[in-house]
Amino acid sequence: MLSTFSKLGVRPLAAGARCLTSLSEPSAPHLVTSSIPGPRSLQLKKELQDIQNADAVQLFVDYEKSIGNYLVDADGNTFLDCYTQISSLPLGYNHPAMIQAVTSPKNISTFVNRPALGILPPENHVERLRHSLLSVAPAGLSEVQTMACGSCSNENAFKAVFIKYMADQRNGRAPSPEELESCRYNKSPGSPNLSILSFDGSFHGRTFGCLSTTHSKPIHKLDIPSFDWPIAKYPRYKFPLEQNVAENAAEDKKCLAHVEELIEEWSKKGSPVAGLIVEPIQGEGGDNRASDEFFRALKDLTERKGVIFICDEVQTGCGPTGKWWAHEYWGMSTPPDIVCFSKKMLTGGYYYKTEVRPKEAYRIFNTWVGDPTKLLLLEEVIKVVKRENLLKNIQESGAAMLNGMLELSKKYPAMSNVRGRGTFCAADMATPGDRDKLVKQLHLQGVHCGGSGEKSLRLRTALTFQKKHADLFLERLETVLKTF
Ligand SMILES: Cc1ncc(COP(=O)(O)O)c(C=O)c1O
Incomplete structure (x- = not known):
């Protein structure tokens, strides 16, 4: 394996080396088959179809040969990769710093022994959290919970919001025997009627709670039962933005008023809005962007209404917008209450303000609750991003x-x-067909x-x-x- 990488020009990093320029990337794409996908990818897809539905598969990839910003497929075609595993490769393919981390003897036990992190974390876990996730924590948020993927980060953030809401309602009283018994059978008062507000066009994942806050495409939601939670309008701007300032500001106002209306409506319905989740730029939903003013006003509104503000930075986090967190552009006086991440951050999880920390063990928990190997790699990513x-x-x-x-x-x-x-x-593009043709x-x-x-x-x-x-x-x- 290592020798293959050195053939590719992937060498261990000399101290202070600028890999951005020293990586032996191809100088341009190079295609060797006349159609894409080529015959090897098509054959492998046919074989995978025998095992599972593989209709979404575009290409099979040669991950040993892929390098930097270039993806090499199973047929030997080399592409400039402007999509990077749905926005999930912070440093491109086979970055020397990552290879060095994976092959270093001192890291072997981390890769070999995956712990049940919530109960038996490794001795260096606190230090690793400090050097990785906490070193890039959004300003004002000093606590973090790791998770596996984007969906389970959002899903557990919702749980943390509901747990906090009910703890506030109880005001220090212990849960009643009735609450403890009824929750086992999905009944009130132990399973209360509470809601999370989300926006039309949003994508927050595919698990049950997340799916109730996802409103991008029917294919994600069809046939799956959903919570009756409020869905607010997300601003839809007129372009070019500079020529439609007044109209777009009016659009912001209309959407903010809608959020306020829905919070009141759901409270009257007996399903108060405990939290609100929003993407800084709606990714899956079509790269819809709201203004910094809109987000500042939205945060103020949630503060006034006692609603927890969850910023879903699963796709925008870790630098693709030019700041580590896209919400840094908003210029807010207080941070979001919760910031969820995954994708380029390599591990899932969420930062949160101290008030959102549950008081009891096992309330936000699963077997892995993340993966120390991802923290180890994230630490390398952060070093490279800063150094370069x-x-x-x-x-x-x-x-x-x-x-x-x-x-x-x-x-x-x-x-x-x-x-x-x-x-x-x-x-x-003018039509969905034109966009597909363009891709x-x-x-x-x-x-x-x-x-x-x-x-x-x-x-x-x-x-x-x-x-x-x-x-x-x-x-x-x-x-x-x-x-x-
Ligand atoms: C904004 C956002 N939130 C959540 C998710 C879900 O993440 P995952 O696919 O890792 O569950 C995605 C995935 O595309 C996303 O873009």
Whole structure:
């Protein structure tokens, strides 16, 4: 394995080396099959279909050969990866710092012995939390709970919100025997009627509670029972933003009023809103962005109403917008009450304000509650991001990407509504079919991108994505747009 990596030019890091530039990435995409997916990917997909539904599989990947910002598929095609495992690769493929961490003898026991972290954490767990998650904690939040994935982070954040709400209601009294008995049978008062408010177009995951707050596409929700929880309108802006300031400000106001109305309505219905969850940019729902003013006003509103504010940074967290947390752009005087993360952070989990910590053991718990190997790798990611100033890199490459896409949208009206922060960028095509065609044609140009919402193209790069990669992407995008 190691020798394969050294053949690829993946070498252990010399102290202070800038891997961003020293990594032996290809200089451009290179396709060896005339159609994508190629025959090897198609054959493997057929074999996987015998075992499970594999309809979502796009390509089989050669993870040994993939490197930096370039993904190599099972047929040997090399793509510039502007999607990075649905926004989940902070440093691209086979980063030397990660390989060094995985192959270091001192880390072997961490990889071999996965603990039931909630009851038997490793001796260095506190130190590791401090060097990884807590070193990038959102300002004002000093506690963190680890989890496995994005959905289970949000799901457990909801539980923490409900537990706090009921603890406040009891005001120090112990749960009654009736509460303790009734909850075993899903009945009130032990299982109370409480709700989480979410926004139309949102995506917060696929577990039961999360799915009740997810409103992006029917395919996620069809046939699954849901909680009757309030769904507020999320701002839908007119583009270009600079030319529609008054109209978009009115849209913010309308949506805020709707949130307030729903909080009152659900309280009257006997299912008070205990928490609200929102993405800084709705990712799966189509890269819909609300203004910083909207979020500041929303936070104020939740404070006035005694509703816990959950910021879902599963997709926006860990730097793709050019700041570690997208909510840092909002300029709020107090932080969100809870910030959930996963994807690029490698581990799932959530930061929370102290008041949200449950008083009893086992209330927020499962067997793994995260994975120390992911904290070990996250620690390496954080060191590289800081040493190589990768947030600044993303601001620069993001500006190049956004400006370039804006220019292209002026030249080729088939693409419109270019938007984004950092390299967390998107644009709309006229129809869902056009968007799907664009993504396919980009594959044939050696660029791997994704779609989001109904008809948006979405870009989710690694933090090592540089201006030269943005230029290459733009050149290939223009070649494809010419065919529309
Ligand atoms: C904003 C947001 N929240 C939650 C999730 C769910 O994360 P996971 O797929 O890890 O369960 C996602 C996944 O795309 C997401 O984008």
